Every structure is written in structure tokens, then in C-alpha cells.
Amino acid sequence: MTGADARFAAWLIxxxxxxxxxxxxxxxxxxxxxxxxxxxxxxxxNTANYTGDVRARYETALGFRVGGKIASRLVDVGDxxxxxxxxxxxxxxxxRLSEQAAGDALSxxxxxxxxAVTDFKRFEDLFRRGFISAAEFDRHRTxxxxxxxxxxxxxxxxxxxxxxxxYTTLHAQADGVVTLVDAEAxxxxxxxxxxxxxxxxxxxxxxxxxxENQLDRVHSGVSVRVDLWALPGHAYAGRVREVSPVADPxxxxxxxxxxITDADRQVQLGMTAAVHVEEGESPSVIRLPTTAxxxxxxxxxxxxxxxxxxxxxxxxxxxxxxxEDYITxxxxxxxxxxxxxxxxxxxxxNQKVRVLADRAQ
Numbered sequence: 001m002t003g004a005d006a007r008f009a010a011w012l013i014x015x016x017x018x019x020x021x022x023x024x025x026x027x028x029x030x031x032x033x034x035x036x037x038x039x040x041x042x043x044x045x046n047t048a049n050y051t052g053d054v055r056a057r058y059e060t061a062l063g064f065r066v067g068g069k070i071a072s073r074l075v076d077v078g079d080x081x082x083x084x085x086x087x088x089x090x091x092x093x094x095x096r097l098s099e100q101a102a103g104d105a106l107s108x109x110x111x112x113x114x115x116a117v118t119d120f121k122r123f124e125d126l127f128r129r130g131f132i133s134a135a136e137f138d139r140h141r142t143x144x145x146x147x148x149x150x151x152x153x154x155x156x157x158x159x160x161x162x163x164x165x166x167y168t169t170l171h172a173q174a175d176g177v178v179t180l181v182d183a184e185a186x187x188x189x190x191x192x193x194x195x196x197x198x199x200x201x202x203x204x205x206x207x208x209x210x211x212e213n214q215l216d217r218v219h220s221g222v223s224v225r226v227d228l229w230a231l232p233g234h235a236y237a238g239r240v241r242e243v244s245p246v247a248d249p250x251x252x253x254x255x256x257x258x259x260i261t262d263a264d265r266q267v268q269l270g271m272t273a274a275v276h277v278e279e280g281e282s283p284s285v286i287r288l289p290t291t292a293x294x295x296x297x298x299x300x301x302x303x304x305x306x307x308x309x310x311x312x313x314x315x316x317x318x319x320x321x322x323x324e325d326y327i328t329x330x331x332x333x334x335x336x337x338x339x340x341x342x343x344x345x346x347x348x349x350n351q352k353v354r355v356l357a358d359r360a361q
Contacts, residue, residue: 031352034312036305036338039286048217048277050256052208054228054269056199057259059179064090065167067190070183075196077181081172087196088183090168095161102154102161109147109154116140116147176200179269204263205241206273209253213322218277219243224258225276228267237261238275285320286329293319293327294344302333303340303347311350312340 068090075087120140127137180197183189206226210218218240226236237260244255258275260267294301300319303312317332333339338355340347347353 031310031354032343032347033356034305034340034347034353035342035356037288037292037341039288039333039335039337039339048214050208050210050218050275050277052206052258052273052275054204054260054267054271054273055207055257056176056179056201056269057203057205058200060173060176060198060200061180061194062087062170062173062196062198063192063194064088064170064189065191066090066095066164067188067193068092068094068168069188070185070195073181073183073185075178075181077178079178081176081178081198083172083174085172086169087172087178088170090189092165092168095165095168099158099161099165102158106151106154106158109151113144113147113151116144120144170196172198174198174200177269199269203259204267204269205257205259206238206275207255207257208273208275209248209251210243210256211253212247215243215254218256222277225278226258226260227274227276229272229274230268231266231271234266236263236267240277286333286335287326288329288339289326289341290322291342292339292344294347302329303344304333305338305340305353305355307338310352310354312347312353314349 071089071091073088075081075085081087120143123132123137123140126132127134176198178196179199181195182197183193183195189195220240220242222240224238224240226238228234228236238258239261241257241259243257247254288302292302294303294314296314299316301314301316304315305312315332317329320328320330340353
């Protein structure tokens with residue numbers, strides 16, 4: 001073999017080795033797993049949902065009518081109290097001293113009045129007999145009038161002092177349940193400062209917040225359905241009683257209260273409740289979660305899954321209303337279609353997908 005033949009043979013062997021080391025083709029990418037919503041028009045499309053808590057229809061904040069140092073606290077949160085039951089007491093030392101001073105003042109005023117009455121009778125007899133002038137008689141009559149007024153004033157002061165002493169004891173104004181205790185023994189409180197909150201038994205209601213774009217559908221008299229998280233499967237009827245005319249300065253929402261018309265003993269104060277406001281079904285309105293929206297420029301669209309090819313297609317839609325966690329679609333979709341509910345930014349047209357969850361909406 002000549003030198004040229006040897007070189008050619010070596011080159012051929014090297015090319016064969018390089019061809020054998022060529023990497024294999026990568027396997028095709030598996031279909032992306034997606035959760036979808038199967039559209040059912042009118043099913044809850046016009047239902048607004050809110051979260052709130054159960055409260056008593058009547059709840060009273062109680063405080064002392066006088067200031068002082070709390071001597072004893074006799075109730076705790078959750079205690080059932082009766083009308084007239086003692087809830088707290090203040091140290092009555094100062095009020096008792098005031099009562100004693102008012103009693104002494106009344107005794108002095110009574111003695112002065114008695115003396116003025118005796119003097120007036122004596123001078124009245126002298127005036128009839130002509131021993132004193134009319135001016136002198138009028139002066140003693142005025143003295144009697146002043147003594148009578150001072151006696152009446154002293155009696156009123158004593159009654160006031162007694163009332164002040166009685167105000168050192170805080171009583172329940174009606175039967176109810178203690179929902180808040182905001183003071184402890186040894187604390188100094190002022191007149192009218194709320195120290196105990198008592199909720200009356202009976203009618204219960206749910207307090208919830210309404211965004212300003214929902215005020216047209218949540219107003220006084222609207223019927224609602226109330227579900228309690230602690231009582232799954234129990235639904236209660238309710239009616240919106242009032243909606244605050246002023247928005248909360250922090251949340252910018254309006255406080256609404258719905259009375260539970262058929263509340264039973266299972267409905268306890270403080271329970272978390274879901275309030276559902278129904279407006280009736282509309283076959284032309286479809287509700288989707290906000291995570292299903294795909295924004296492309298100025299257009300709004302959703303990804304629709306073709307069940308035959310398992311591919312996604314971008315479908316433009318017309319949004320009717322934006323809510324807290326969902327939107328309503330009035331054009332662009334039909335019942336029975338499957339819409340991707342999350343991860344829409346990671347999809348592209350005609351991409352193969354694998355449906356993980358199919359939920360009716």
C-alpha cells in the first residue's frame with residue numbers, strides 16, 4: 001500500500017468514527033398540563049359572593065356614667081348575662097363622700113328653712129298688729145322664699161350625689177352575651193368610656209364589605225343566601241338590611257348588613273359567612289376566573305382547548321364586568337367549550353396540551 005492509500009484509509013476511518021458519534025435527535029416535548037373551565041352559560045353568571053362575619057342585630061357598648069378607678073370586673077367574654085346583672089364596679093369612695101356632704105348640706109338648709117318659717121310667722125303677727133312696716137315684713141318674706149329655694153336645691157344635690165354613687169355600678173341593660181371586655185380592675189376610666197359590649201340574643205345578621213362597582217346590585221331589601229364555613233351544607237335565607245352611604249377610608253368599600261331570616265341555634269356570633277347575591281340566570285352571560293384572561297395589546301382573549309386535537313387556540317372575547325375574582329363574558333364563547341383557567345402567559349397558538357382538571361363554571 002502506497003503512502004497516499006494509507007492516508008486515505010486513515011481519513012475514511014476517522015470520518016466513520018465521527019459519523020458514529022453524532023448525537024441522537026431529542027425526544028418531542030410532552031404536552032403542557034393545564035386546568036380548564038368547561039363553560040355552562042347562566043350557572044352562577046350573575047351571582048356575587050362576599051365574605052363576612054355573623055353579628056347580633058342589636059349590640060350595645062356600655063360604660064360608666066362617672067369616671068373613676070375600676071374596683072372589680074365580674075364578667076368575661078362569652079358570658080351570658082341577664083338584665084340588671086352587675087358587670088363592673090368602680091371605687092365608690094369619692095361618690096360616697098359627695099353623698100355625705102350633700103346630706104349635711106340638706107340638713108343645714110332644712111334648719112335654715114325652719115328658722116325662716118318661724119321668723120316669718122312671728123313678723124307676720126307683728127305686721128298685722130302694726131308694730132313693723134310693710135317693707136320690713138316683705139324682707140322677712142323674701143328671706144323665707146330664699147330658704148325654701150335653698151332647701152329644694154339641697155334636696156336635688158343629695159339626689160344627684162346618690163345617683164352618682166349608684167353610677168359606680170355598671171348593670172346590663174338587657175339579656176345578652178358579652179362580646180367584648182375593654183377594661184380591667186385597677187384601670188382608671190372616664191365617663192362614657194366603653195368598657196363592655198353586650199350583644200342581645202335573637203336576630204342575627206352578617207356584616208360584609210361591598211366594592212363600589214357592586215353597589216347597584218347590593219342595596220336594602222335585596223334577598224341573599226348565607227353559607228357558614230363552620231356548617232357546610234347549611235344555607236340560610238337573608239335580606240340586606242342596610243348599606244353604609246360612606247366608604248371605608250382604608251379599604252374603599254361599603255359596609256353592608258344582611259339579616260338572617262331563618263337563623264337557628266347553630267348560627268353563632270363571630271362565625272365566618274359567605275353571602276351570595278343572586279340576580280337570576282342569564283343564558284347570554286358567562287363567568288370566568290380572572291386568571292383565564294390573556295391580554296394581547298388592547299384586545300382581551302382566552303385560550304380555548306380543542307378536544308379533538310388537544311391544541312389551544314386564542315379566542316378574542318368581550319368582557320361585560322370585572323369583579324373581585326371573576327369576569328363576565330358577553331361575547332366570544334359558547335357553552336361546552338373548555339377554557340384554560342391559569343398559566344395563560346406560557347401558551348402559544350396550536351400548542352398541544354393535556355387537560356388535568358375539567359371544572360364546570
